Amino acid sequence: MKNIIEITNLNKAFKDVKAVQNLSFKVKEGELFAFLGLNGAGKSTTISIICGQLAKDSGTVIIDGFDIDKGVEGIKSELGVVFQNSVLDKPLTVKENLENRAALYGINGNNFKTRLSELSELLDLKDILNRPVGKLSGGQRRRADIARALLHNPKILILDEPTTGLDPQTRHTLWDVISTLRKETGMTVFLTTHYMEEAADADYIVILDSGKISAEGTPLELKNNFSVDYITLYGSTAEQVQTLGYEFETIKDAFRIAIPSTAVATELIVNNPQIFKDYEITKGKMDDVFLAVTGKSLSANGGAEK
Amino acid sequence: MSIILSIIKRNIKMFFKDKGLLFTSLITPMILLVLYATFLGNLYEDSFKQILDAIAPGLKVEDSLINGCVGGQLFSSLLAVCTVTVTFCSNMLMVQDKVNGSISDLTITPVKGSALAFGYYIATFITTLIICLLATVACLIYIAYIGWYITVSDILLILLDVFILVMFGTALSSIINYFLSSQGQISAVGSIVSSGYGFICGAYMPISQFSEGLQNFVSFLPGTYGTSLLRNHSLNGVFAEMENLGIPEKAIEGVKDSIDCNIYFFDEKVPISTMYVYLAGATVVLAAVYILMNLKKRKIKR
Numbered sequence: 153m154k155n156i157i158e159i160t161n162l163n164k165a166f167k168d169v170k171a172v173q174n175l176s177f178k179v180k181e182g183e184l185f186a187f188l189g190l191n192g193a194g195k196s197t198t199i200s201i202i203c204g205q206l207a208k209d210s211g212t213v214i215i216d217g218f219d220i221d222k223g224v225e226g227i228k229s230e231l232g233v234v235f236q237n238s239v240l241d242k243p244l245t246v247k248e249n250l251e252n253r254a255a256l257y258g259i260n261g262n263n264f265k266t267r268l269s270e271l272s273e274l275l276d277l278k279d280i281l282n283r284p285v286g287k288l289s290g291g292q293r294r295r296a297d298i299a300r301a302l303l304h305n306p307k308i309l310i311l312d313e314p315t316t317g318l319d320p321q322t323r324h325t326l327w328d329v330i331s332t333l334r335k336e337t338g339m340t341v342f343l344t345t346h347y348m349e350e351a352a353d354a355d356y357i358v359i360l361d362s363g364k365i366s367a368e369g370t371p372l373e374l375k376n377n378f379s380v381d382y383i384t385l386y387g388s389t390a391e392q393v394q395t396l397g398y399e400f401e402t403i404k405d406a407f408r409i410a411i412p413s414t415a416v417a418t419e420l421i422v423n424n425p426q427i428f429k430d431y432e433i434t435k436g437k438m439d440d441v442f443l444a445v446t447g448k449s450l451s452a453n454g455g456a457e458k
Numbered sequence: 459m460s461i462i463l464s465i466i467k468r469n470i471k472m473f474f475k476d477k478g479l480l481f482t483s484l485i486t487p488m489i490l491l492v493l494y495a496t497f498l499g500n501l502y503e504d505s506f507k508q509i510l511d512a513i514a515p516g517l518k519v520e521d522s523l524i525n526g527c528v529g530g531q532l533f534s535s536l537l538a539v540c541t542v543t544v545t546f547c548s549n550m551l552m553v554q555d556k557v558n559g560s561i562s563d564l565t566i567t568p569v570k571g572s573a574l575a576f577g578y579y580i581a582t583f584i585t586t587l588i589i590c591l592l593a594t595v596a597c598l599i600y601i602a603y604i605g606w607y608i609t610v611s612d613i614l615l616i617l618l619d620v621f622i623l624v625m626f627g628t629a630l631s632s633i634i635n636y637f638l639s640s641q642g643q644i645s646a647v648g649s650i651v652s653s654g655y656g657f658i659c660g661a662y663m664p665i666s667q668f669s670e671g672l673q674n675f676v677s678f679l680p681g682t683y684g685t686s687l688l689r690n691h692s693l694n695g696v697f698a699e700m701e702n703l704g705i706p707e708k709a710i711e712g713v714k715d716s717i718d719c720n721i722y723f724f725d726e727k728v729p730i731s732t733m734y735v736y737l738a739g740a741t742v743v744l745a746a747v748y749i750l751m752n753l754k755k756r757k758i759k760r
Binding site: 203205225228229231233235237239240241242243244248252253255256257258260284300 | 460461464465467468471472475476558559560562563564565566567568569570
């Protein structure tokens with residue numbers, strides 16, 4: 153699979169603040185790539201540079217074979233962006249917004265009608281098309297934002313914290329749509345998010361801290377390298393669990409034992425069948441990975457929690 | 459071309475659908491109407507009667523002539539203010555787009571920055587022109603009701619004045635708004651322009667009543683000549699009627715001086731043709747500056 157985004161030694165500073173420091177990573181075509189980091193980690197700065205909205209200090213950025221130093225006009229049709237906050241025109245209706253933005257990509261007349269109909273079907277927009285954007289709920293507005301980003305069939309969909317502030321049901325609906333799109337079109341999705349469960353579904357994750365990459369890999373690689381596995385053991389006594397020699401915590405009707413790897417868990421189970429009658433093994437979560445890598449945990453709004 | 463038309467269409471729709479922008483743009487004309495209804499109308503009327511008494515004692519003039527004169531002053535003041543202040547409010551869309559992030563959604567498209575800048579410029583011109591033409595029609599109806607002395611050629615000249623002044627206001631507001639990027643700045647500039655422009659262009663109070671220093675200062679401002687052009691063309695008919703009534707030309711010139719139909723640049727009376735040249739020249743220079751600013755911005759971005 154070819155790389156659709158290649159970033160090498162990217163640097164950007166705002167006066168004394170080094171927003172992005174020597175950043176290098178690649179995004180493969182068709183993958184769901186997640187950028188994870190606290191507020192101010194450099195995620196949005198990187199996205200702005202990729203989109204050609206912010207000049208970089210140094211480094212190279214290649215999007216689908218185009219070097220942005222040689223002009224960003226060539227890549228703009230390849231990118232669809234869902235910004236952190238809805239940027240559609242609030243006094244105008246969803247249809248007026250989409251019609252106007254489509255025209256900026258040269259999509260007019262029947263071509264627009266066809267595309268509007270497709271997106272309306274995909275994102276269930278029919279009921280909100282003629283309503284002003286300013287009067288939509290958060291979830292409805294997000295659907296309109298995504299429709300706008302997809303108007304020109306971009307190769308890369310950039311989602312900058314797309315589900316922040318949405319209710320779980322709407323988040324679920326949006327991810328269903330994105331998942332369907334990826335399956336049907338092979339679109340590359342570049343995601344920044346505060347929600348660890350969303351990052352956990354990515355093909356590849358880069359964790360950014362203070363403008364630098366702290367860790368990267370697939371979710372499995374990150375979990376294996378930066379978190380522990382857990383065995384939840386039911387129907388045993390505290391004395392029995394103590395004999396295993398690992399730290400554990402008591403939870404409701406069970407004990408939770410932290411173990412370094414799945415192989416160790418297998419060994420424990422094989423050697424102590426009398427204790428392991430009812431149990432389950434779970435991998436560490438992305439929250440654990442993030443905490444282990446950065447020493448910080450993410451709060452719901454993307455800030456750090458001690 | 460269809461892309462630019464689309465940008466212009468979006469900006470015009472945004473202005474007329476954004477009640478805040480529309481309302482703000484109408485504040486200055488509304489202030490003027492309130493001032494006129496409460497005391498300016500009576501003040502103009504008394505002042506005109508006093509001047510007539512002084513220059514031609516015992517002369518009987520019809521109420522319609524007095525009303526035509528007062529209405530013409532209101533008409534010209536209203537248009538002088540509208541043509542410039544409405545452009546500032548309409549062009550605030552450029553700043554609002556920066557404040558609420560919509561500009562990112564526009565610059566992410568393959569459309570060039572120069573096309574976006576041109577779109578704001580033309581949309582501002584069109585929206586202001588629409589409002590000013592509506593104001594012109596409303597004022598003409600009002601004047602027809604109180605005392606009509608305007609000729610067809612004067613109406614055409616008034617439309618020309620409005621056209622040039624809207625061009626001037628668009629260029630000026632484009633340059634000033636270009637540097638704004640926050641809600642606070644929008645409010646500050648909006649307030650200053652709305653409240654201040656009416657005074658310095660002579661709409662609220664004739665420039666002839668300013669101190670000499672201030673008169674010299676405003677004689678450098680192109681807007682001053684815009685007001686004077688409008689005033690001349692909305693009152694030409696009234697002056698012609700005064701001439702028919704046998705009022706001496708010198709006395710009529712005195713009236714013209716007192717209500718800014720005559721403007722002096724350091725004691726030198728500025729002819730109408732020079733007013734046009736100065737106003738149009740200033741518009742061309744400002745438009746050129748705006749284009750250069752956008753070209754420079756493009757170079758910096760690269």
